[in-house]
Amino acid sequence: MTLPxxxxxWALTRHEDVRAMLTDPRFSSDRQNPGFPLLLTNQRRVTGFKPSLISMDPPExxxxxxxxxxxxxxxRMAALRPRIQEIVDEHVEAMLAGPKPVDLVQALSLPVPSLVxxxxxxxxxxxxxxxxTRSSRLLRRTTPPGERQACVDELRQYLRELLARKEKEPGDDLLSRQLAKTNDREELVALGFLLLIAGHETTANMISLGTMTLLENPADLAELMADPAKTPSAVEELLRYFTIAEFAASRVAVEDVEIGGVLIRKGEGVxxxxxxxxxxxxxxxxxxxxDLGRGARNHIAFGFGAHQCLGQNLARMxxxxxxxxxxxxxxxxxxAKPVxxxxxxDDANIYGLYELPVTW
Known part of the structure; x- marks a missing residue:
């Protein structure tokens, strides 16, 4: 197929073939490889970061x-549960205390994972x-290349300054702990960039889409409300059903490889x-x-293989x-509005909703 x-x-569509490709070392995650399948023209020019985990290959x-x-x-995620519950409670309280209707994206979906x-x-x-605002622009396919690069530059500088402050006054947090392990500050800038964007955009969109879907399926919602033990299975099914971030699992062949009976040649994107x-x-x-009772965890909404999503336990919780x-x-x-x-x-690399008006 031809990208924008x-x-x-090459496009892989079968579950078996996707899993085979994502565990085969003959496919590279290196975004700087000329054959890597980039969605947008001039996307490779957006630069400034060292390779982050998402674009590294073995042995690095x-x-x-x-x-x-x-x-x-x-x-570690279980230890965070009380604090996450507190954050959710605070935002639901604010919704109840405020005017109706309310945009769930702004009131709950974005602030909860962002704060976490x-x-x-x-x-x-x-x-x-x-x-x-900058991550939203970066994820829109319609953002002009110059504006995209400006967003990257601003985020990179922000993270550099944040790490410089943490060097002087470390805290009990991930970046401070990583600073104690490495002298490579630019590598940490890349890691912070990846986790900051991935850590709120994906979960925020799933909160909105999941809420919309449960409200559209009142019988299923009633079952969940009657038995919260069913929520984990429902979450897995919602993740499978929407699979909102599939382009993270793109690759480029570094050798000739056969997948599903088709020969993919060295240098071709997948x-x-x-x-x-x-x-x-x-x-x-x-x-x-x-099917909210399906409970199938063999979906690939979090990817598969060595690059499977780091934060999947956090997102589920x-x-x-x-x-x-x-x-x-x-x-x-x-x-408060029909679906x-x-x-x-539809114009973003991570699917979701820009707005979800709700009332009660």
Whole structure:
């Protein structure tokens, strides 16, 4: 297929083929490789960062990931649960105390994961509007190259200054702990950039889409409200159903490779269509239907293999807490606009909603 950039690439659609490609070392994540499938013209010119985890290959990727993966273990995430619950409670309280209707994106979906990732990284939440506006522009495919580069430059400078302050006054946060391990400040700038954007954009969009979907399926929502033990399975199904960030799993072949009986030659780009793979009828029965009791964790919404999403445990926990709390505290919640009138992010690299008006 041909990307908007004019780049001709292979598209993988079967679940089995996508997983095979994502675990094959003959496919590279290096965004600077001339054959890497970039969506946009001139996208490669957006520069300034050292390669981050998402674009590293062996042997560099393994050690770099091990340095930070301990920050996202199930045990460490469980320790964060009370604070995340507190953050969600505060924002739901503010919704209840304010006027109706309310835009759930601004009132809950964005601030909750933004505040969580800020606290985890040691980024002042007072700066959240700065990085949210710039990350939103970066993720829109319609943003002009010059503006895109300006966003990168501003975020890079912000993170450099933040790390300089942490060198003098380290805190109990991820960036401070990483500073104690390495002298490579530019590598930490790249890591901070990746985690700051990925840590709030993806979860925020899933909160909005998940809330919209549950409100559109009142029988399913009633089941969840009656038995919160079903929420983890519902979260997995919502993740599978939407698969909002599939272009992170693009690769370029560094050798000739056969996938699914097709020869992909060295230097050719490959895009794994995770949304299609997550609806593969050979893997998921009635794959196009939303089945909140499906509980299938073999989806690839978080990718697969060595580059599988670092923050997946955090995202799952945030989504579970938000859905359980929101619908318990506001049982009469409903959409204030028909779904057909909602502004979906059709122009962004991470799918979601720009706005979700709700009332009760």
């Amino acid at each position: 950039s004019g780049h001709e690439v 990727h393994g050690p770099a990931r091990r340095e930070v993966v301990g920050e996202f273990t199930v045990k 990732i800020c606290e985890l990284l040691g980024v002042p939440y007072a700066d959240h509007e700065f990085f949210q 895009v794994s269509l995770g949304n299609t793979a997550n609806r593969d009828p050979n893997v998921f029965e009635h794959a196009d239907e939303l 945030e989504l579970q807490i938000v859905f359980d709390t929101l619908f318990k505290r506001i049982p009469g919640l409903r959409l 057909g009138e909602l502004p979906f992010k």
